[in-house]
Amino acid sequence: MKLINGNHKEYHVDPPLIVIQSNNINEVALDHVFKNTGLKFVKTGWGYEAQPHNFEQIAALFLTYNFKTRYFNNADQKNTLMLKFDHHTGFDVDHICYECVAANHINTFGLAPGDRLAC
Numbered sequence: 001m002k003l004i005n006g007n008h009k010e011y012h013v014d015p016p017l018i019v020i021q022s023n024n025i026n027e028v029a030l031d032h033v034f035k036n037t038g039l040k041f042v043k044t045g046w047g048y049e050a051q052p053h054n055f056e057q058i059a060a061l062f063l064t065y066n067f068k069t070r071y072f073n074n075a076d077q078k079n080t081l082m083l084k085f086d087h088h089t090g091f092d093v094d095h096i097c098y099e100c101v102a103a104n105h106i107n108t109f110g111l112a113p114g115d116r117l118a119c
Contacts, residue, residue: 001055015052016071016081018061022047036064094118 001013020041025048030041037060041048052058058081061067066086073079095116101108111117 013073013079015055015058016073016079018050018052018058018081018083019044019046020048020067020083020085022085033061033064037061 001015002010003013005011018039018041025041030048034040037052037057039050039052039057039061041050067083068086070082071080072082095118098108098111098113098115098117101111101117106117108117
């Protein structure tokens with residue numbers, strides 16, 4: 001796939017390694033993903049991993065289940081798409097309290113106890 005970087009230069013990227021950060025996906029769900037995407041997830045220390053052969057498999061995965069996503073392409077994780085099951089929380093939450101932000105090690109950006117962070 002052709003992308004454009006921040007310096008307006010073209011670069012190409014292969015489909016990223018997909019890591020689902022979960023320690024307990026049942027076999028029925030894994031088989032369902034395989035039948036819909038062709039992705040065979042294998043259990044690892046991070047959760048479950050699969051290497052797609054094309055970007056259509058990634059699109060099919062997102063049409064099969066909802067995920068929260070984070071993409072890494074750095075010295076630690078090269079071309080890796082990290083996924084967590086969404087459970088709809090990310091779309092239903094409008095804001096979170098200061099205490100929850102601090103407890104989850106999220107930058108408070110100068111908030112004080114009693115304040116809320118918009119999501």
